[in-house]
Amino acid sequence: MEDFGSESFSEDRISSLPDCLLHHILSLLDTKEAVCTGILSSRWKNLWKSSLILNFHHQHYSSNTNSSNDDDDINEEQEEGDSEIESKEDDNDSENEEGDYKIGNENFFYESENEEEAEEERNFISFVKRSLALHNSPVIQKFRLSFKYSDRRFGFYVNDWILFAIERNVKELSLDFLHSSPHDYEVPSWLFNCHKLVSLKLKECSIQTPKSVSFSSLTTLFISDTEFDECMIQDILVGCPLLEELVLVRCYFEQDYELFICSSSPDPSKMMLKRLTIEKCDNSGLNVEAPKLEIMKISGSLMGKYSFNNLVSLKEAQLDFDSIEKDNNFGFPSLSVAEFHNATVLKLCSVCIQTEEESQMLHGFNEREYWDKLANQFTCLTCTLKTIEITGYIGQETELSDDSGNNIVTKVLQKIDNKIKFVRFLLRNAKVLEKMTIHIDKPHFVEEEEWPELAQKVAQDVEGKIKLSSGIPVELLFM
Template sequence: MANSDSDTQSESKRRRLERSLHKDTVVDSSDRISNLPDSLLCHILSFLPTKEAVATAILSNRWKPLWILVPALDLKYNCCKPISFTYIVYRVLALHIAPSLRSFRLTWYSPCSSFHLDTWIHVALARNVQQLHLEIYLDGRQDDSHVYVGKLFWLPSGLFTCKTVVVLELSGGIGLNPPPSFQFASLKILRLSKIRYGLTNNISTLLSGCPVLEDLSVVRECTDNVISFEINVRTLKRLHIEFKSYKPEPPDYNIEIHTPALEYFRFSGHLRNIVFHGKLAHLIEARVDIYALEDWTRVYEIYYGDRIFKLLRALNNAKFLSLFPGDKECIAFGSIYPSMFQNLVRLNFKVTRSNWHVLLALLLVAPNLEVLVVNKHYYHKSQLCWMEPPDGSGYLSSRLTTINFKGYEELEHEVEFINYILKEAIVLNTITIKVSAQRSKESVLKKLSMFPRHSTTCLLTVEIGI
């Protein structure tokens, strides 16, 4: 009987303990976030737009004062009346008491006095802002080419004396006119997207005041009155240039680049004259996408072959290369020789009706290539097809292990290309062919399996999906 009572008491004690633990668990689970320290909660809220951060004040008294301590402000015009939103911005800035700002983002799509915008930006500068993001359109006017032609907001001169900004992003209807002498002492990342520039060479002037810049992105619509400029930044490691234009006539420009520390380069858009001064000895990755309106090639007879090869020769130290040399605009032949891509181990290539010769040229000068991805961007008819290189013109990399071909249609020149790869690749491990759902995987695999393979370990697979 004593043992029975003891067992009953032990079971009862165990159940009380389980209920207690369960109760504690429920309480901890429901209040776990609120129990975090203020600094951590403010860090979490800093990733939200300010409107949503303010909304958390209704959760409880614990949350009510937190948003005013968040080291980030993200203010976006939300289609209410401009006067009302202007009042809201001033109210937010008056209540916000964080001594410093990690990030200040202002997005504005409405007529507004420059006085207000200048004031808000100066508030951010006074709080030692580190990341400043401005996207401002003072009206919505666009021309027939969908290019903004409305009133510009010119950046306040006080911005150019800021010593704390590390990241600066400018986009939209913003005008840039830096003073002759200034310095962004801490600026490492600069993004300029479709803004306008003053009458002088303001891109070069701006860069001259960035002594520690490492990452630069310039996106232009070729309507900013800047035809020639220089990028001379010895500390620059990443460079992205994009030229967008929807005008009937082709835009013109000249860029001279001196960036000896460059590790990453990306170009997209209409290719004119780009000159690299000095060898890119530290280049690791390059991405090039060429495109143009059809009228530029049909009416103005502009072809891009020589320009593409000239650009490629400057990028020949790249370890990873993604290349889309264009479609109709690439018909004219150029020459990549005598450049050798000794470091190239991965090539992503978008092949079109007229750029097979560019792929051939690259394969013959990349002796250490390991991975080749071919993504076909045309169907059926081809103007310039794959042609097996003549004897003595060069050899396929002896280190090639992986091939991916997307968009395979069993066209004659595609079959010849796969046959060439299988015949020449010594250590090929895998070759993956992707076809459309209209084709039979089994039929394609059967035909390709009949080709002789130099590599005895090569695995050939056919998949659906382009």
């Protein structure tokens, strides 16, 4: 029988792994957790200090982080680390703040009315400052910062932390300020001239158009919950010659603005953009011209004119609008999908069809002309489109809320009649279609207990009118 207490069984195999693998393990942790790995063995003791990835998330720095439920050894390791960091800070201060990183004023803290919240802020800021003072790698691959920016004076620290990362040629920078309004962090203009950045993520902050934008290496840009002026996006596109992915989520403009995603160069082919996501932004219209664009996902409210041009490389398009907004300045929204002819995956919501239909009705609706025009727009049906996904099939309008019983059933079936015509149009014209999926959500005006019976009637009605004679599998998904 083998001796389970032998040295071979007590061997620490993880600690014997090469530094590159141990650093990868640390990269999956918040920096505070990475510091605590020092209790494992002397091999781990200072490994975090040379980590290429630094993660700082506020949830790890609450006032009860070192609660009685925490491991005593971890608390001890944290205390030892704090002592070492404090010693390093004292050395830096004695050098009159000369060196690569300026520590700042320890007493410069925001006094919150919520003492627990204030304590969390102090814990977080102190730990980040001290951790950066100890970090000794000359290069950083990723720097992620996530915390509640509750006072403008915090910008003093954040700017220092960003500079720390930039001075070490950071490749990926992520800044999330967690519902900061009304005290938004103002992104410094010098950040927009960082030539080493490959990926930049900005969330819950404020962006003022800088004098110049020069992200010569940037390939991915994610901006969320941010307000900026109308010139900013175009300036970014001009200053990011290698940009391949642009994501805009809940972004707000200073005034009604038609968003332009296109090249300012006479030669549009110089634009490298391959993936575009625009989600719930307040733009009044959209103009996209990107010959290398492969994937496009757009959602939110449909308002103004949506124009798509020169999308010769498009493989997948998703349009998922939750409502149509008519505006006095822009009139009824317009939308054309004629440029999607190369797409192999096309996901459309019912609003897209409603927009085309209602715009025709404004000038006198002719059903035959309508379907002929639609066939010309959906040229992708003839040779490339293999997958179709339709969402929002019934819609969520509340005008039926006062009805009950069979009256609701009748009106729901009438409501989807035109959409059934559109499904039949797709099945009839799609030459290489392999699968169609229709998402049917429960309308708000239908009670939960009524939905199963109504869903069954809707399914029977849809299947009966579609008459699946084409042989193409059509999947109905009831939510």
